[in-house]
Every structure is written in structure tokens, then in C-alpha cells.
Amino acid sequence: MIRIGNIPVAVVDGSGNQAFTGNITPILHEIRHALTRLADSGEPTTIDLSGIPFAPGERDALLERLGQGEIQATLQALGESRLYETAYPGVWVVIHKSPQDIELTAHIEVTRVPALLTTPLDDVREAADALAADLAEPTEQESA
Amino acid sequence: MSDNKTLGEHLRERGVSRRGFMKFCAATASLMALPPAMIPAIAETLQNARRPSVIWLSFQECTGCTESLTRSHAPTVESLIFDYISLDYHHTLQAASGEAAEQAREAAMKENWGKYLLVVDGSIPQRDGGVYSTIAGMTNLEMLQEVAKGAAAIVSVGTCAAFGGLPKADPNPTGAAAVSQIVTDKPIVNIPGCPPIPVAITGVLAQYLTLGKLPEMDHLGRPKAFYGQNIHDRCYRRPFYERGQFAETFDDEGAKKGWCLFKLGCKGPTTYNACATAKWNEGTSFPIQSGHGCIGCSEPDFWDAGGFYKALSVPIGDAAGAITAAAAAAAAAGLAAGAVNRYHKQVAQAAHEPLKVEELSREEKS
Numbered sequence: 001m002i003r004i005g006n007i008p009v010a011v012v013d014g015s016g017n018q019a020f021t022g023n024i025t026p027i028l029h030e031i032r033h034a035l036t037r038l039a040d041s042g043e044p045t046t047i048d049l050s051g052i053p054f055a056p057g058e059r060d061a062l063l064e065r066l067g068q069g070e071i072q073a074t075l076q077a078l079g080e081s082r083l084y085e086t087a088y089p090g091v092w093v094v095i096h097k098s099p100q101d102i103e104l105t106a107h108i109e110v111t112r113v114p115a116l117l118t119t120p121l122d123d124v125r126e127a128a129d130a131l132a133a134d135l136a137e138p139t140e141q142e143s144a
Numbered sequence: 145m146s147d148n149k150t151l152g153e154h155l156r157e158r159g160v161s162r163r164g165f166m167k168f169c170a171a172t173a174s175l176m177a178l179p180p181a182m183i184p185a186i187a188e189t190l191q192n193a194r195r196p197s198v199i200w201l202s203f204q205e206c207t208g209c210t211e212s213l214t215r216s217h218a219p220t221v222e223s224l225i226f227d228y229i230s231l232d233y234h235h236t237l238q239a240a241s242g243e244a245a246e247q248a249r250e251a252a253m254k255e256n257w258g259k260y261l262l263v264v265d266g267s268i269p270q271r272d273g274g275v276y277s278t279i280a281g282m283t284n285l286e287m288l289q290e291v292a293k294g295a296a297a298i299v300s301v302g303t304c305a306a307f308g309g310l311p312k313a314d315p316n317p318t319g320a321a322a323v324s325q326i327v328t329d330k331p332i333v334n335i336p337g338c339p340p341i342p343v344a345i346t347g348v349l350a351q352y353l354t355l356g357k358l359p360e361m362d363h364l365g366r367p368k369a370f371y372g373q374n375i376h377d378r379c380y381r382r383p384f385y386e387r388g389q390f391a392e393t394f395d396d397e398g399a400k401k402g403w404c405l406f407k408l409g410c411k412g413p414t415t416y417n418a419c420a421t422a423k424w425n426e427g428t429s430f431p432i433q434s435g436h437g438c439i440g441c442s443e444p445d446f447w448d449a450g451g452f453y454k455a456l457s458v459p460i461g462d463a464a465g466a467i468t469a470a471a472a473a474a475a476a477a478g479l480a481a482g483a484v485n486r487y488h489k490q491v492a493q494a495a496h497e498p499l500k501v502e503e504l505s506r507e508e509k510s
Contacts (some may be wrong), residue, residue: 021380046180048173053420055380056433077164096167102426104167105174120162 020058027052027062027108034110035090044111059106066091066108075116079104083114151353152191165191172354175347177369177418186354193353197256198263199249199291200234203284204277204311204320205266209302210236212339213346232260235279246280253294261352262295264288264323267304267311271319288326297331297358298323301345306334306365307444314448324365333358334365338441341422344370364444366416375412375438378420381405399435409453410437417442 027047034045049059067087075081079099085092092109094116149157155165169187173180202210214237231237232252233245240248252260266284269276274283282290292298300306300323311320324332335344348367351359359367376382384390384404391398391405399408406413412420415438419430431438437453440446 020383022383046183048180050174051177051421053378053380058380075163075167077161078167081167094170096171104171107170107180116163116166120166123162 020055020061021053023052023054024058024062024065028065031066031088031091031108031110035088038090038110038112044109046110047108049106049108063093066093073117081116083117149195150191151193151195154195172350175343176351176354176359177347189354193356195230196353197230197232197252197260198349199232199252199260199295200237200263200265201284201287201291202235203264203266203268203288203305204318205302205304205309207236208339209265209345210234212337213301213342232256242280249291253291257294259296260294261349262291262298263301264298264305265301267308267320267322268326269311269318270321270326271317274319276318285326288323292327292330295330297333297352298327299345299348299352299358300324300332300334300336300365302340303336303338303441303444303446306336309338310447312445331358332365333361333367335370336364336366336442336444337417338446340442341370341418341424343422344418362416366442370418370422371416371442373416375415375417375420375432376410378418379412379432380420381432394435402435405432405435405437407455408437409439409451409455411440411443411446411449411452411456412438414456415440415443415446 030045030047034047037043037045049062054062063086069085069087069089072082072084075083079097079101081094081096083092083094090110090112092111092114094105094107094109094114096104096106098104152165155168160168166183166187169183169190170180172190173183173186176186178186230252233249235245238245238248266277268274268284268288270285274285277284279287303309304311304320305323308316308320308322308325311318312322322334324334333348335348337344344367347370348359351357351367351369359369362368362371364371376385379385381402381404384402385406389398389401389403390407391403392407393399394408399405404410410432412432417438419438420432423430423433439452440449
């Protein structure tokens with residue numbers, strides 16, 4: 001009887017001798033142009049990595065090339081999102097995951113700060129109202 | 145049934161924060177293959193979108209399309225969309241059965257006449273009055289004609305609904321037909337594939353929710369966002385093709401090194417779909433990445449293409465005449481060699497003639 005453990009299986013390193021698509025360099029040039037645009041006019045750029053064909057391990061190679069900068073943040077909303085600035089200031093990686101920890105999207109944002117990190121104005125207004133309501137309630141010390 | 149709440153209200157009620165909503169919109173934009181710059185516009189529109197009624201009819205099919213959708217790898221986004229739409233009738237997913245199910249369909253039709261979205265999977269048998277597939281005593285043909293009358297638009301999910309599918313394979317014993325062969329007075333979008341990629345299904349639904357209209361389509365009625373480019377052009381093995389490195393068998397050195405599968409019958413060059421980028425099973429892989437060529441399942445009549453393991457061979461029809469005429473027309477027009485080769489490719493694709501690697505290479509170089 002053949003047992004599953006007897007089946008010869010070799011784990012191949014995806015970043016090894018696989019052919020890369022050659023998409024890394026064009027994307028890096030796109031980022032370079034986007035940085036110039038951001039510096040000159042303030043216009044941000046977002047690149048959706050999910051729509052770009054990558055060979056196994058190629059996207060990781062791109063992110064490795066971009067490196068890790070000074071800031072990283074996590075967002076807990078409908079699953080975890082990871083946002084970090086790369087070694088190139090102004091170039092951010094934004095990865096959204098589902099509550100099941102499955103990746104939904106991966107974007108490169110060329111911007112001074114990703115929009116998701118700024119507080120929505122409606123939330124600010126609601127926060128002001130909530131704090132005002134909170135202050136209107138006497139604290140335990142005041143009640144005593 | 146439909147209610148009057150907007151999607152924004154619906155999500156807020158479920159405790160989704162504004163940042164969570166923006167994340168949802170980012171994922172939706174990615175689903176719809178729309179530029180990320182459109183995310184704020186999508187957020188604005190989705191925030192105020194109303195809950196639409198959807199009636200899903202399953203005809204001559206294998207339920208693979210529903211399996212694809214429910215095994216989708218982005219459960220948050222899709223479940224939110226599907227929680228949000230009012231899926232008023234779906235044989236496989238609804239709890240009701242028998243008369244209660246049919247009453248639900250009729251009630252949904254009456255309440256949303258002219259406004260509901262009709263989703264169809266499966267082909268429609270037409271031979272012998274359509275007796276080969278019936279639901280609640282009605283033939284699929286009758287049910288489609290009845291429900292289509294009140295639909296705002298129709299989404300044909302899977303190659304069966306889009307092009308007739310496997311039931312239409314030669315000799316087509318049931319007279320299977322595509323939705324578009326029967327309903328000709330409604331906007332129809334085809335989402336072919338056997339099964340289709342789930343994000344293509346949900347992307348079209350999301351776009352309908354967002355913009356209230358169907359997406360831009362190609363000449364076969366497929367949304368360009370997902371079917372605008374062929375598998376070959378988006379394939380990570382393309383560099384091997386460019387270098388002329390092909391696997392000759394499934395266990396030779398080339399196969400082990402992940403070389404191009406064209407000679408093993410890969411239909412990537414003539415197949416338009418998003419498998420190479422959207423991928424399957426939580427974004428893990430797609431057939432070519434797993435070592436098997438594309439079988440061209442999102443193209444019409446792919447099962448009659450002369451064999452999955454023959455290099456781009458396709459069924460024999462009136463191909464010979466078409467090719468001769470096309471070649472003569474191309475020569476008469478004085479087209480360049482590359483254009484003629486492209487012409488050959490188009491004709492071969494349309495008429496299912498064998499296409500050789502060398503022909504594709506000549507086209508690439510021209």
C-alpha cells in the first residue's frame with residue numbers, strides 16, 4: 001500500500017530559479033515618477049499590486065527591495081491592515097486582510113500619509129459630541 | 145426582501161467604522177479592477193447605494209459556479225455585499241423549497257418589477273420544447289423568459305449560461321443555448337469560466353451596486369476589467385515563452401523548471417480571463433502555476449477545441465474557407481507580415497485551426 005508519506009515531495013523555493021516577470025524594475029520606475037510628482041505638485045499615487053502579474057516570490061522581492069522605514073501602523077477594522085513606510089520616505093505599503101487573516105488587497109501608496117491613517121472628519125465631530133456628553137455627566141467624585 | 149436602508153447605514157448598524165468602510169471600498173475597487181484613485185468616489189456612491197433585489201436562476205448546470213462564489217477567498221467583502229443585496233431566490237442557497245420557494249420568486253418579481261437583477265447559471269435546453277430541465281413544472285426556457293421580462297439586467301454566470309457550456313458540447317443532445325440566444329431585449333453581461341473566478345462575479349455585482357449599471361464589456365459581452373487581457377500576456381511564465389523554453393512533457397526538465405506550457409496544450413494565448421492575476425484558493429495559485437496549461441474555459445466552445453493537450457487546436461467548422469478568404473483579404477490589403485500573422489491568429493482562434501508557436505513568435509517580433 002502506498003502511504004502519502006512515501007510520495008516524494010520536494011519543496012521548491014519560490015524565489016529560487018523561478019523566472020521573474022521583469023515587473024519589478026518598471027514598478028520601481030513608476031514609484032520614482034510618482035515620488036517626483038508628489039514632491040512637485042503634492043499629487044499622490046496608488047498602485048494596486050493585486051492587478052499585476054508576479055511570479056512566485058516576486059512580490060516579496062519587490063517589497064524587500066523597497067525595505068522598511070521608520071513608521072508602521074496596524075488598523076483593526078474588518079480584519080487587520082498593515083501600513084508601513086518603506087525605506088524610501090513617501091512610499092507606503094498598505095496591506096488589508098480579512099478577519100480570517102486572508103489578504104484582500106496590497107497597495108503601494110506614494111503619499112505623505114495614507115488616507116486611512118487620518119481621522120475622518122465625521123469621527124472628529126462625533127468625538128467632540130461624545131466627549132461633551134461625557135463631561136456633562138458628573139463623575140463619581142463630583143457626585144460624592 | 146428589499147428595504148430602504150443605504151449600504152452605509154447597513155454597515156454602520158453592523159458596527160463597521162468609517163475606516164473599515166474605506167477599507168471595504170479599497171477591496172471593492174480592487175475587486176472591480178478599478179483604479180485606486182476611484183476609491184473615494186466608490187465610497188461616496190456605495191455609502192448611499194440602495195439594496196437591490198437579486199433573483200438567481202440555476203438551470204442546466206453543475207453548481208460549480210455557486211461553489212466558486214461561496215468558496216471565494218475574500219469573505220469579508222463578498223459576505224458584506226451578499227448580506228447587503230437581497231438574494232430573494234437561489235435554489236441552492238435558500239432555505240425554502242417547493243411551492244414556498246416559487247412563491248418567494250414570484251413575490252420578489254412582483255415587488256421589484258423592472259428593477260431586480262437576474263443572475264443565471266446553467267444553459268437552457270431548447271430541444272423538444274425544453275423538457276430536458278424543469279423546475280416546479282416549468283421548463284427552464286419558460287422560467288427564463290418569464291423572469292427576464294421584469295429584470296433590469298441579466299448576469300450570465302459561468303460558461304454554460306454565457307455560451308451554452310458543456311451541455312452544448314457536440315452533439316448538444318438537449319439543444320442547450322446561452323441566455324443571450326433567448327433573451328435579446330435586456331442588457332446582459334457574461335461572466336464565463338468553468339467556474340468563473342469569484343471576484344469577477346462579485347466585482348460585477350459590486351459595480352452594479354456602485355454605479356447602477358453594468359461594466360464595460362468586450363465583443364463577447366464579458367466585463368473588460370476581468371476579461372480584457374489574455375492569460376498568456378499576464379502569465380508569469382511568459383519570459384520562458386519569450387526565450388523559447390517549453391516543457392515538452394509533464395515530467396521533463398522543462399516542466400520541473402516551470403517553463404512555458406504552450407506545447408502541452410496551454411490555451412493561455414487565446415483565453416481571456418483574470419486567473420493569472422486574481423488566482424484561486426485564497427490567491428494561492430492558478431492552473432498554470434500548478435503545472436497544467438490553461439484549458440480556455442472562459443472561451444466559447446472550449447470543450448470542442450480538439451483536446452486540452454494539443455497546442456491550440458480547435459474544432460473544425462467552416463474554418464478552411466474563412467482562413468483562405470482572410471488570407472486573401474490580408475494579402476490584397478498589403479498587410480505587413482505581423483499583421484497577417486495576427487490575422488491568422490484571429491482566424492485560427494475564431495475557426496479553431498491549429499496555431500503553432502512559430503506563428504505566435506513571428507507576431508511578437510513584427
